[in-house]
Amino acid sequence: MKKIIPVEDGDFYFSKEGYRVFTEKYHLKRGYCCESGCRHCPYGFDITKGG
Structure with missing residues (x-):
């Protein structure tokens, strides 16, 4: 089961x-x-390349 991370100020914007x-x-x-191809992914995932 994945850990639930509370969302705080600075964690997102609209x-x-x-x-x-x-x-x-x-x-x-x-x-x-x-x-998922997140806009600010710090892990280097590129959805167009599949990794």
């Missing part, structure tokens, strides 16, 4: 379209890559 965008800070706090 895009102009209204979507929640997680920051690099949040991804590092979470501790792993979800391989």
Whole structure:
């Protein structure tokens, strides 16, 4: 089971379209890559290359 990480100030912002965008800070706090092509992925995942 994955650990639930509480969302704090600075962990995300809203895009102009209204979507929640997680920051690099949040991804590092979470501790792993979800391989969803996140905009601020600090783990180097590239969805177009599959890794």
